[in-house]
Amino acid sequence: QKEVEQNSGPLSVPEGAIASLNCTYSDRGSQSFFWYRQYSGKSPELIMFIYSNGDKEDGRFTAQLNKASQYVSLLIRDSQPSDSATYLCAVKEGAGNNRKLIWGLGTSLAVNP
């Protein structure tokens, strides 16, 4: 059973701090990793994807991937109250003709003013 695990939270950080969201996955062959943000009552919105080991930066967001440890994280610098949402980690299956996304349950982030 392929799994993607995230701490459900809530993760609470003060405004301006760095929020660190973590995700581990079981499928060692996975090559593609995605972070989605979901505001309450809204649909998931893609914010980052990463395919190579190391860091990928986009504005205040940094995705970090360590395939050896089967670990992907999302850092949000200078956190804002508007970043308060659930962050979903999704991992593309590593094998098969149709490789689905395996989703975590999400981590709830609260940024306090």
Added chain:
Amino acid sequence: EAGVAQSPRYKIIEKRQSVAFWCNPISGHATLYWYQQILGQGPKLLIQFQNNGVVDDSQLPKDRFSAERLKGVDSTLKIQPAKLEDSAVYLCASSLVSIGRGAYEQYFGPGTRLTVT
């Protein structure tokens, strides 16, 4: 660029009734997905279409759920008869292609919130 469109946004039905949801993907996106998301959980893939063919429906409860994508564009998802446990948000997503690195980014519609009483 217009996003993924879905309707209705909300639906309340009684158990054993039927309901249908509609989705129009982003123009040019060959792959269309229907997900079910129960509160507090991640999305669960129900069915995936590549153009108008079904690629994966392994998690679709086929005794009550059906979906089609005529002409490879719009899609409908139907539930008949509905059960209480079908209460969830039904999300439609689309992507350019389903296979190949760098081409799997999925974009979601606003979803349909279904309540079965």
